[in-house]
Amino acid sequence: MSAKGFSLNMRTISDHMDYILVCTKCGRENADPAFRCSRCASILEVEFNYKGKKPKIKAGRGIKRYSDFLPAAPFSLGEGNTGIKKSTIKENNILFKVETGNPTGTFKDRGSAVEIAKAFELDAESVVCASTGNMGLSVAHYARKAGIKCTIFISGGANKNKIKKIMNEKASVKKVKGDFNTALRLAERFAVKNNAFVCGDYHYRKEGQKTVAFELIEQLTKHEPDRIFIPVGNATLFSGMYKGLNEFKMFGMIKRMPALIAVQSERCGPLVSAYADKKHITYVRPKTEADAIAVGYPTFGNEALEAIRKTKGDAIAVSEAEIKDAVVELEEQGIYAELGGGTGYAGFLKYAAENGGKKSSSVVVVTGNNEGIFKEKQA
Ligand SMILES: [Zn+2]
Numbered sequence: 001m002s003a004k005g006f007s008l009n010m011r012t013i014s015d016h017m018d019y020i021l022v023c024t025k026c027g028r029e030n031a032d033p034a035f036r037c038s039r040c041a042s043i044l045e046v047e048f049n050y051k052g053k054k055p056k057i058k059a060g061r062g063i064k065r066y067s068d069f070l071p072a073a074p075f076s077l078g079e080g081n082t083g084i085k086k087s088t089i090k091e092n093n094i095l096f097k098v099e100t101g102n103p104t105g106t107f108k109d110r111g112s113a114v115e116i117a118k119a120f121e122l123d124a125e126s127v128v129c130a131s132t133g134n135m136g137l138s139v140a141h142y143a144r145k146a147g148i149k150c151t152i153f154i155s156g157g158a159n160k161n162k163i164k165k166i167m168n169e170k171a172s173v174k175k176v177k178g179d180f181n182t183a184l185r186l187a188e189r190f191a192v193k194n195n196a197f198v199c200g201d202y203h204y205r206k207e208g209q210k211t212v213a214f215e216l217i218e219q220l221t222k223h224e225p226d227r228i229f230i231p232v233g234n235a236t237l238f239s240g241m242y243k244g245l246n247e248f249k250m251f252g253m254i255k256r257m258p259a260l261i262a263v264q265s266e267r268c269g270p271l272v273s274a275y276a277d278k279k280h281i282t283y284v285r286p287k288t289e290a291d292a293i294a295v296g297y298p299t300f301g302n303e304a305l306e307a308i309r310k311t312k313g314d315a316i317a318v319s320e321a322e323i324k325d326a327v328v329e330l331e332e333q334g335i336y337a338e339l340g341g342g343t344g345y346a347g348f349l350k351y352a353a354e355n356g357g358k359k360s361s362s363v364v365v366v367t368g369n370n371e372g373i374f375k376e377k378q379a
Pocket residue numbers: 023024025026027028037038039040041042
């Protein structure tokens with residue numbers, strides 16, 4: 001499943017921690033630029049070889065500070081360093097991690113900074129990515145800045161405003177008749193045929209996404225939160241944050257793991273169903289208006305299930321009306337989110353109402369704002 005023919009661009013190889021790419025299912029070690037296991041086509045995981053070295057957080061700003069924890073020194077365009085904000089609603093004992101301040105308005109930029117760095121290091125002439133919108137915009141922006149050609153396969157029903165923004169980044173946009181999983185199949189096929197580096201919800205992106213957890217822990221002065229509420233589409237952020245927290249725990253940077261709570265729409269909740277029924281993930285046809293999380297079969301679904309179980313977390317489904325109400329309530333607190341971006345808060349409100357969870361400390365990740373329904377921070 002790997003695209004062949006890349007050469008290592010030795011001049012740009014960054015001084016990063018040694019690692020191997022291991023299949024999450026069969027354990028086979030794969031070589032760059034694999035995006036799935038060459039034996040069983042499952043997704044891969046970056047496993048670091050620390051060789052007794054403790055990774056250090058560097059001085060400065062943004063996600064470059066975490067280069068010791070990453071498989072490549074990020075191709076940074078100012079992503080990360082996003083704000084943490086206290087809820088203005090007193091009885092909510094929560095903090096918001098607001099990812100809308102990233103260069104293209106979503107958390108996706110952290111993953112793109114690592115992926116594009118890797119594409120550059122491997123001397124890739126072009127990249128390809130399947131997207132519901134936000135990831136495509138982010139990859140297109142980073143690719144353009146790095147001078148790498150970019151093709152985006154965009155799922156049917158994608159937000160027109162997002163498609164326009166992707167085109168403005170000079171990417172070649174291929175509109176797909178089908179949902180995200182169809183776009184994903186087409187993008188992977190395109191990659192093999194055209195020798196393109198595959199960006200998207202794979203192992204390198206997951207590494208970039210885990211920096212949300214790193215930053216969050218550094219920003220919290222007192223202690224780890226009891227719970228973190230995270231919207232879930234492909235579950236890359238969710239499983240990435242779990243990986244990041246585990247790494248911080250391994251190096252004594254946190255004492256205990258927060259419970260990770262996945263939030264999906266009732267109209268697209270394959271992870272919630274699998275968790276409730278104690279079964280494997282099965283595909284559902286996405287029917288949610290929250291396009292950023294309209295993924296019928298999450299790539300990192302199994303990893304997310306493990307993260308929920310290991311952290312004694314939960315998976316919650318919220319209605320479309322609850323998502324819209326949460327976005328409005330966020331706006332009243334000065335935070336502008338798109339529907340997918342506000343879904344974590346909808347999950348918190350539901351959880352708190354059912355469990356009296358307002359007494360414990362929680363963090364809600366507000367993942368993005370790109371639909372243009374509310375005032376945008378981005379120009
Ligand atoms: Zn395998």
